[in-house]
Amino acid sequence: MQSPHRTLGPSRRTLLLGAGATVAAAAASTGPAIALGASPDAVGAEPAAIPSPDQLPLTGGPEFPIGIFWPPHPYASTAERYAEIKEAGFDFIISGNYAGDGNIFQYQLGLARTAGLKMLISDDIQIRNMSRWFSISDNPADFLSVTPGEARALYIRARDAYGSYSSLAGFNFYDEPGPGWFGTLAKAVAISRELAPGLLPYINLFPSDDPAYYRNFVDVVKPSLISFDRYPLLSDGREDANYFHNWAIVRDAALHGGIPSWVFIQTLAYDNHREPTAAELLWQVTISLAYGAKGIQYFTYWTPEAARGEGFGPALITVDGQRTPRYAAARSINTTWLHQVGRELKPLISESVAHANETPVPNGAVGFTPTDYVTAINGNSVVVGTFHAGTADRWLLVANRSHSVQARAIVLPNTTKVASVGLFQPSTQTYAPQRPSQVPLYLAPGAAALLKLTAR
Template sequence: MNGSPAWVRPVPLTFAVTDGTWYHVETKVAGGTITTSINGTVVDTTTDATYARGRVGFREAGPESALFDNVKVTTADGKVVLTDDFSGNLEAWKAPNAGGSPAFAGLDIYDEPSPDRFETLAHLVRIMRELDPNALPYINLLPSNDQNYVRQFVDVVKPVLLSYDRYPLMADGTDDPGYFLNWKIVREEGLRAGLPTWIFIQTGAYGNRRQPTAAELLWQVNVSLAYGAKGIQYFTYWTPDPARGEGFQPALITVDGKRTDRYDAAKNINVYWLAPVGRELKPLVSESVTHAHDDPLPAGATAWTPDEVVTSVTGDAVVLGRFVDAERSGTRWLLIANRSHSERCVSQVELDPATVGKVARFDPRTGTYVSQDRLRLTANLDAGAAVLYRLQPAAR
């Protein structure tokens, strides 16, 4: 109702629903009496006069997955008002829009699909694009260090973006050893297919994950930006009900709707750092991402080596994300992110004067670049923090 599902009441079936089997479902509404039959057998009769009129449609959520065909709607006197075997276009159906809410961006089609769902998801993406080319058909992938899983999803489903979740902060105080390998895979597949990459940021404790500090929230954001992320999402915003299981502790918003200190931390990150720096990075293309003085080097990470842009990196461990504009004009951007989410770092980065002419540091407070008078950059960063530089090419 008004763009949201409204349940009359759940009714358990007396038989098992078999995957891959078609069922004939019929719903009759007479006044306030709703009668539902499956394959000619009545499975429920409910009296509810709340909704005297409205549209017909279908809904799936969570792990639900179904196909629909041969739809027919008739009036009480037998007049057919809608029939569709889906052999043509979808002009008879109205695209979902959350009741016309201005906040509507698209549909959350599926979360963490296995490969056996990809063909179905590809069909759903095509349907959504036909119904409303401007609506986002959103799918979020499982955390995975299997490049074939991500590649198959991209090639079969043909999504409009590449989103995944991986929550790196373990309850024993360590970090997920596969975190950077997963980012490497997603980055590579996103670049190969020309897709923006999105990630979820861990905001609370659950299962074998710990509660993040403000610096750990910022660290997840910044290493993700260094790896080319174009979308930052938070899991979870509202703490799930305890009935869900998994032992979720308060996230940004508690179960009863109260803000936690991490809400304020995330708000500060979003407003004072992510929004301004995101406007700079969003149109750019990731050129490289390397780790300097990160010992031992995490799985999937590429160790920094001197090249035609950066000739020397000394000091503490950092992640260097380098970007170019789509026109390949010669200007580059360098994001230097503190590799540590618990300690400050100081890193000196030297640029090659044969390649780099002018350097400017991005000021997120003003949204402008401040010229630097040297090609030796000193990044003095709080735990989890980062700094962005623009590198203009040397005159030739």
């Protein structure tokens, strides 16, 4: 099992996703057979243009995407269960939990469509055969490889099997690839863009403290987004000492590529990790937003059963389908705060992240220093993300550094630069005017506030 402290290797999510391989053969029912040796037209066509994230499902549009991994298993996939997911403020599902058969995928896509949800399908027989189980190579002598023409045939089969469902957002190509797979993933993503430019080619990365891992992924694969998982809430009340460092290098890689960054948050206890409180769920979300996250994913929604190992505790829904207190907490976070604040932040560009009033700062973090817009931040420890929209105005996401105690912070804007300050009110989705000389903030454990600084 992958520890979040290590760089690469088999991980907990890879183990769960591997469940699909055990039923991969059933996915042949998803469409008419296409021989691997087939050579569809336009195999040698020019590479497809890279669509802007604004043009794709989930990354595009005004709504902030909130997703789940490990949804209800096939026997629990009902209209009521999918409505329950939507009720909790989730927008999309990454398939899993023993769903590997093409007929099951189609059934779940129908449920998602009715509930108003999107899905990223983890198709083991078509998509994974071109992106994970086999490499893509022009050399037929390469071991365990498919040719580009064969890869295109596999993608066409998946696209045609599921593409009629408006709930299809895209395909889950690979969870936590090592750098050796980046070349094949670049070819797979290019095929996806050529054959279905309106679908999202999704890849999630390892936790890592190596900036080159993420930079190379961006440069080689040219992905539509960068997603990673790192779970900071360790046993005995500890935090992962390199959580902020990992976020800092992912943020840098996303800005380098001009693409959104997504993250998974921890909803359950498992080996060496504790069960989160409601405040700790919120804390993971607000810290991620401060570091520029443009999408939040919950690991997990449904609880993995004990036979999977790793000591998984109850998630949002227990293994037998009961709601836990974390379901209510996630629903409150998603529906009363995250969607509203996320909608404000989604189009903005992350300019900086700083830790104020924290000594020493965590590994990889940067301490606050005065800027053109803020002369000081006094009080308790907070994490401050600064954003812009290509204009002189600035937005500050001020997050409580603590997930256990309230924070009081006073933001002192530079009044020679800032004409007015507004405090975002999620309930009305408006900015309430504040005194421009100083803005006191009272933040519950794990909470955050969004300020808009209008320039003179």
